[in-house]
Amino acid sequence: MKTNIFIPTKIKVGFQNRDNTYTKKLAYVIYEDHKGVLRKKASWESWRDNNIDPVDYENEPTSGFVLNKKVGDYVSDWNHRQAYVRVYDPRGFEFEITIENLLYILENANSIKGKGLEGEFVYAWEGKELVLIPVESPDYQEISSFNKILHNKEYIKSKELIIGATYKTKDNQELVYMGRFDYWDRKWIRGEQGEESRYKVVNKGKHYIFASETTNYRKKPDLYAIQLKSLGDRVIGCLSEECTERYAYMFDLLEHKSYYSPQDESKDEFVYYTKDRFCEKIRTKIGNYAWHYSTSIYIGNDIDSAAEVIGDAKDNNSFNLRIRKKVTSKWNYGGYSMENVTIFSGSLEDLWEQYKPRYRDQYLVNGKLFQSGDEE
Template identity: 65%
Template sequence: MNRVNEEIGEVLTIKTNIFVPQKIKVGFQNRENTYTKTLAYVTYYDVKGKVRKETSWENWRDKKIDPVDHENIPTSGFVLNKKVGDYVSDWNHRQAYVRVYDPRGFEFEITIENLLYILENANSIKGKGLEGEFIYGWDGKDLVLLPVESPDYKEISKYNNILHEKSYIKSKELIIGATYRTKDNREFVYMGRFEYWDTKWVSPEDVRQSSYTVNVNKGKQYIFAKKTINYRKKEDLYLLNIKSLGDRIIEVITEECTDDYAEMFDLLEKSSHYSPYDESKDEYIIYDKNRFIDKVKEKEGAWFYGTSVYIENHKDGMAEVKRENRESENYVIATKTRVPSRWGSGYETKENILYRGTLEEIWNKFQARYRNKYLTNGKLHENGDEN
């Protein structure tokens, strides 16, 4: 959720997947520059009763001072103390923090971002401290002091109630097309249980050969999805694949099938995670001459980038078309070969110029083409003309 702080012109945000534990654990160090003469490191117990960040907490605290546990309930009486950090010593930079006094008798540190959020949602009165009740939360590894009266707290509280109830969704309860909430408070549509495909890189021992990918079947998994826009600015799916649900899905938001399930499933069928890429289905299509010329000129831009094309109907038949130099009107088409490095291990790339001439001459001589890639199910996976 975003809101604008008009005085500083910034948008202040806070996530609604902040975890609010039921119990916190506090360790201490002696510090003369604090009001209480001790500084606290506050951590928490997770839903399984395990102390989080326990190793760093134990390493930080003074073992001569007994730690304490507190119920994490809305509490009033917090007081802003002073800013610390924001300096450079040798190569180390100490991030800026603000110290806060907890009415239970200790001081701890919060980030400047947390301070701004607090001041947007609560008043700080000189001599009295912060008005209202506050509760501890964690955004990943970072402690966040939350004003109970903030507009986000209601949603954060609802989310945490679900976490603490541990009433996780079981696989037999899943409904195709229904919308679910994950443990990290994201919403996904359940698409079904399918074989999930991935890829892995293989590096040949022969350095003259390029690395390549092979398909890997990860077995049947529960597939959840939500719509997104990919780097080509086209509608796509963001997938969440889960082999065993465990505590990953915490709530059904709506059991009704989403209106665009059919459209989402069509996008899923075009994903290589649903159906793997099949090289045997590759299609090499000769560019229209005008399209080829326009594409090369569009792509080179101010930095004179080259354009990759195919001059033979196989994956190794690739070449690059680029302007001969910044002053020239001519272009070159060249292939690249991996050869053992002159400097020992590894390899280097050797360029082999095949022809110099105009773009029209290059098109006529080499019949420049692009490569369309298809999935095993026959769906178009990658349109080479868009690369």
């Protein structure tokens, strides 16, 4: 079970009368977060019977819960209702938990026929989902420690930050503080009067950057990072004041990110494929995916020379080279549209000989490689 589960100090219970419950009363339980905000209030208000007064309870470890019955897991008018299990709360009402929560409870507590669940439980929330947690479960101590920090509002202040130290966020992430740097982003600018739309690089000012090592979708080393204009309540504890031995390596990864240093198109390099590499890359991609997948290349030394290679579905040895061409729009007077135009059909070897395909390596202002066009 995830340890970023929130355990509120109080719960608020609304009710509906239900004949199909043991107590004749079904409950909808919500809570106040660590900022005192009542979560899910709107849906709770629309669901509950306003003729039945809601009740507030301290969310303390409580015993006497009893499993009742499964509900849901049916289709009505194309809508599928997820399966839930109703649980009796010893304070005189029933509520619903997910099947996943039930399985977790049964892994960590005994259910005795005629007596109910052994041990004490507390209400908690994983995102928007209510979960009932056994106090004797191995996760409870860590979850409680995490929530104690949240409730005590023991937030880290900016003046306390140490470069390379490891911190815990309120989302229970363990991240290394990399430093405070300019944060670069891109803003979409819509073209007007015949101009093309484009992205504009913008500096959003100094941000605190926290990061951890990860792998990207290509299964290569990468950096997961969050950028914070101000800390607020996001950082709740320091796990280690020692500078991690991985800091230099992580900082090298950071220097290759466009939010740390913006992209500089003037540094682009257009690199020629060797014939063997070009043919291997195209055939491997088509073999791994499908004939309708294309591979982007360049047939000149500028971004306007972009083209794509796509396989011929009728001939495994034939390939098409397409470019995007601007043509006058039939529907927008004075405007234009882009169309695919095939400029070559034949073998990969002949395509390479005729067009000398290239890939584009993109660099940042700091000179670091941002993205290689020869990546799979």
